[in-house]
Amino acid sequence: MASSYKWGLSEITALMNDLWQLLSEDEKQTFAESLRVVTYRKHEPIYEVGDRPEYLICLISGKIKIYRDGVGGRSQLLRLMRPVQYFGYRAWMANECYVTSAAAFEDSVVCLIPMPVVNLALQKNNALCRFFMTNLAQALGSSDLRTVSLTQKHIRGRLAESLLFLRDTYGVAEDSQAIAIKIPREDLANLSNMTTSNAIRTLSDFAVEQLIVVDGRKITILDEQKLKLVSEIG
Known part of the structure; x- marks a missing residue:
């Protein structure tokens, strides 16, 4: 990783306005003095399972994947982050090491704020506490829905849901x-909890059914309503 000088403080705080506006003037000054802006190259790890959490991370530009390697080394892609989203803080708040890994899906710029600085603000700032409670609650709800999808839906439904998720994200x-997003077939399969061969075959089926158009890693949704129906009933 490398420090990035492209982004000025005013640009960063404008992008992070949903959080920044909740801070007092003293807190803004402390955050500004503590934050770092860092560039991660494509595929470069940001943190890995077992690392101790140190920072609140905000994605400024690019794409980040959150994943976990499972049985036999097969990777499960859990979330894809978009600008401007916050991550990396749950483990610190739970007083545990990371249980997932994060890596740059493409060249990405992130803002890092030390968690002790964030924690000091949380002790006095109720609005900031509510902000993180809301973010965690929303993430938990999404995780619950995703668990049901990955365990109960047919592979067609899972892949259709993933395509709609990527488009919406x-x-x-x-x-x-x-x-x-030009997503490799392996990552699309990992996002949908299926083998790469099943993902390739199902994409071809969707193309034959004129639900999508596939051009290399480019995927265009042609019939959103029918794809939603497949997502719902398989």
Whole structure:
């Protein structure tokens, strides 16, 4: 990783306004003096299972994947982060090491704020406490829904749900209307809890059914309503 000088403090705080506006003037000064802006290259790890948490991490630009290696080394892709989202703090608040890993899905810029600085603010700032409680509660709800999907849906339903999730998370490219993330088949399979071969075969089926168009790693959704139906009933 390398320090990034492209982003000024005013740009960072404007992007992080949902959090920054909750801070007192003294807290803003302390956060500003403590934060670091760092660039991670594609595939570069940000933290790994077993590491001690040190920072509140905010994704400023790029894409980050949260994952865990399972049985036989197979990776389970748990979440994909988009700007501006906060992560990396749950383990610190739980007083435990990381149980997941995070890596840059593409070249990414993050803001790092030491958790002791955040914790000091949390002891006095009720609005900041509510902010993190809301974020954690929303993440728990999403995790519960995802657990049901991955354990009960047919592979067609899981893959359809993943495609819709990617579109809703990252939007579409202006020039092509393709989902604005070029995701490898292996990562798409890991996101959908299936083998890579099943993901490739199901993508081909969706293309034949004219639900999507596949052009290499570019995927364009043609029939959103039918894809949603597949997501719901398989």
